[in-house]
Amino acid sequence: MTHHIGQASAYRPDPKSLKALLEILDTASLNSTVSTSGMFNDYFKFYGIDFEHQMSEVRHVIGRIDSHDYQLACHLFLKDNARGSVFLLHGYYDHVGLFSNLIRFLLENDYNVVAYELPGHGLSSGAPASIPDFGIYTEILTDIFARFEESLPKPWHAFGQSTGCAILTDYLAGLAETEQTGPFEKVFFSAPLIRPWLWKLGRVQLRILKPFTKGIRRRYTDNSRNREFLELAHNDPLGPDVLPTEWVSSLDRWIKRIESSSFRSSVSPVIFQGTQDRTVDAAHNIPVLQRLFSNPEVHYQSEAGHHLMNELPKTVCSIQKILKTHLLNNDSSN
Numbered sequence: 354m355t356h357h358i359g360q361a362s363a364y365r366p367d368p369k370s371l372k373a374l375l376e377i378l379d380t381a382s383l384n385s386t387v388s389t390s391g392m393f394n395d396y397f398k399f400y401g402i403d404f405e406h407q408m409s410e411v412r413h414v415i416g417r418i419d420s421h422d423y424q425l426a427c428h429l430f431l432k433d434n435a436r437g438s439v440f441l442l443h444g445y446y447d448h449v450g451l452f453s454n455l456i457r458f459l460l461e462n463d464y465n466v467v468a469y470e471l472p473g474h475g476l477s478s479g480a481p482a483s484i485p486d487f488g489i490y491t492e493i494l495t496d497i498f499a500r501f502e503e504s505l506p507k508p509w510h511a512f513g514q515s516t517g518c519a520i521l522t523d524y525l526a527g528l529a530e531t532e533q534t535g536p537f538e539k540v541f542f543s544a545p546l547i548r549p550w551l552w553k554l555g556r557v558q559l560r561i562l563k564p565f566t567k568g569i570r571r572r573y574t575d576n577s578r579n580r581e582f583l584e585l586a587h588n589d590p591l592g593p594d595v596l597p598t599e600w601v602s603s604l605d606r607w608i609k610r611i612e613s614s615s616f617r618s619s620v621s622p623v624i625f626q627g628t629q630d631r632t633v634d635a636a637h638n639i640p641v642l643q644r645l646f647s648n649p650e651v652h653y654q655s656e657a658g659h660h661l662m663n664e665l666p667k668t669v670c671s672i673q674k675i676l677k678t679h680l681l682n683n684d685s686s687n
Contacts, residue, residue, distance in 0.1 A: 364395045364399060365399070365590045366395075366396045366399055366400075366590045366591060367392075367590070368475075368476060368590065368591055370392060371392060371393070371396055371476050372424075372426070372476050372478070374392060374393060375415070375416055375417040375424070375426060375476060376416050376417065377416060377417060377418075377419070378414065378415075378416030378417060378418050378427050378429075379416070380418065380500040380501055380504060381500075381503065381504055382504065383414065383429065383431065383504050383505075393415065396450075397413065399450070400449075400450030400451070400453060400585075401450075401453040402428070402430075402449065402450055402452075402453050402456060404430055404456065404457065404460055407457075408457075408460060408461075410432060410433040411430060411431070411432060411460055412429075412430075412431040413428065413429070413430055413431075414428070414429040414431065415427070415428050415429075417477075418469065418496075418497065418500060420492075420493045420496045420497070421489055421492055421493055421496070423472045423477060423478050423479050423493070424477065424478040425469050425470060425471075425472070425477045425478075425493065425497075426449075426469065426470045426475050426476035426477045427467070427468070427469040427470070427497075428449050428466075428467075428468045428469070429465070429466070429467055429468075430456055430459075430460055430465065430466040430468070431465050432460055432463050432464065432465055434463070435463055435464055435465045435506050436462075436463045436464060436506075437464055437465070437506060437507060437508040437509065437510065437538075437680075438464060438465040438466070438467060438501075438505040438506055438507065438508075438509050438510070439459050439464050439465070439466050439467070439509075439510045439511070439512055439680075440467045440468075440497075440498075440509065440510070440511045440512070440537075441455065441456070441466055441467065441468040441512050441514075441517075442471075442494070442511065442512070442513040442514065442516075442517025442518075442520055442521060443468070443470065443471065443474070443475075443514055443516075443517055444514040444515030444516045444517055444544075444546075444660075445474075445482065445515060445516040445546075445600075446474070446482060446571070446592060446593055447474065447475075447514065447515075448470050448474050448475030448476070448591050448592075449468040449469075449470055449475060450475070450589075450591060451582075451585070451586065451589075451660075451663065452468065452514075452662060454662050454663060454669060455512065455662045456468070458673050458676070459680075462677060462680060462681065464510075464680065465505060465506065467497075467501065467505065469497060471484075471490065471493075471516070472484055472489070472490075472493070473593065474591075474593070475591050476591070480597065480599070481593040481594075481595055481597070482571075482593035482595060482596065482597055482600060483568075483597035483599045483600045483603075484599070484600055484603050485599060485603065486603050486606070487519070487520075487523065487603050487604065487606070487607035488523070488607075490516075490519075490520045490523070491520055491523045491524050491527065494520055494521075494524050495524065498536055502536075507536075507538075508537075508538040508539075509536050509537050509538065510537055510538055510539040510540070510541070510680065511537045511539075511540045511541065512541040512543065513540075513541070513542055513543065513545070514543045514544065514660075514661075514662070515543070515544050515545065515546045515632065515633060515659065516546050518542040518543070518544075518545035518546055519545070519546040519547065519607065519611075521540060521542070521622075522545070522547075522611065522642070522645065523607070523611065525540070525618045525620055525646075526611065526614055526616045526618065526645070528618070529616040529617065529618040529619070529620075530616055532619075534618070534619055534620055535620065537620070539623065539679050539680065540620055540621075540622040540623070541622065541623050541624075541625070541676065541679075542622045542623070542624045542625065542642070542649075543625045543661045543662060543672075544625070544626060544627060544630055544632065544633055544635075544659045544660070544661055545624060545626070545633065545638055545639075545642060546633050546638070547608065547611065547612070547633070547634075547637065547638040547641045547642070548608055548633070548634045548637050548638060549604075549632065549633055549634060550630070550631050550632055550633060550634050551634075552608075552634060552637075555601070566598065567597060567598055567599065568595040568596055568597040568598055568599075569595070569596050569598075570594060570595060570596070571592075571593065571594045571595055571596050572596075573586075573587045574631065574632065575658070576630075576631075576632050576658045576659035576660050577657075577658045577659065577660040577663050577664050577665075578656070578657070578658060578664060578665050579660075579663055579664055579665055582660065582663040586660070586663075611641075611645075612641060614645065616645065617644070617645060617646070617647065618645060618646050618647065619647050620646055620647065621646060621647050621648050621649055621650065622642070622646055622649050622650070623649070623650045623652070623675065623676075623679060624639065624642065624649050624650065624651045624652065625652050625654060625661050625672050625675075626639060626651065626652070626653050626654065627653075627654045627656075627657030627658050627659060627661055627664070627668075628653055628654065628655055628656060628657065629656055629657060629658050630657070630658055630659045631658070631659070632658075632659035633659065639651060652671075652672070652675055654668050654671060654672065
């Protein structure tokens with residue numbers, strides 16, 4: 354799936370108007386239907402996630418989930434007779450609209466997809482791209498799982514992108530302390546975040562800037578070789594344009610906590626990592642994850658950047674092949 358900003362029109366999503374249209378999501382029955390509002394339909398089409406029109410037997414439900422003083426936008430892509438459900442956790446500065454490739458792939462393989470947007474991202478409430486403490490992300494995730502416990506078919510799997518992986522790591526760390534493995538049969542990490550690229554320099558900059566400013570302007574980077582994706586990501590109407598010092602401080606505290614943790618989870622995540630990723634420090638992060646988890650399966654993607662599911666087709670196909678091997682073999686466990 355390629356991205357074309359504006360599709361065939363001059364339409365650009367307006368976050369404020371779209372947020373006002375969100376209604377409470379019925380997570381117990383999932384009998385809601387997607388809004389027929391032209392604004393939602395255009396928004397879905399703009400990002401290529403209008404799968405209710407692109408594919409047969411797909412129902413697209415959108416609404417909000419109120420959790421921990423946030424109103425979180427949540428998309429459900431539901432397949433008839435689904436073989437299971439995948440929870441998608443996006444990365445920092447991302448939102449659900451940037452994951453059309455992954456969502457399409459999962460639907461084509463008969464999985465439901467649950468994709469909510471983090472506080473301060475996409476159509477969710479909260480200060481743009483910020484969080485007072487990383488633990489809030491984990492508490493929200495725990496709440497989300499509880500909401501869908503009785504309604505979404507199992508097995509459940511999880512796919513995290515970057516910060517989404519950090520949230521899953523924190524969640525699984527908490528379970529490991531009581532020797533639990535969580536609700537997932539498979540866990541997939543794409544470009545997992547522990548430390549960002551050049552983190553030591555970033556911490557110095559944080560100490561200098563924090564007394565004087567609440568944030569700096571976002572610096573856009575070429576985090577993929579896919580030029581069409583970069584065109585969308587760098588001109589995204591739903592993309593935050595600030596790097597808040599609050600978020601960086603929260604990340605700093607979380608890094609110290611997770612790196613000093615003594616837990617070892619029995620979960621064995623499947624990790625995808627680009628060799629040219631300059632967003633996260635893979636050389637540091639992968640060994641940390643190998644210590645925290647049981648025998649992670651690491652797949653390096655040659656020459657690939659950070660946003661792996663929006664990379665060149667060769668990389669995307671390589672990852673999809675591995676995903677398919679795991680997702681279609683539901684007899685194995687973590």
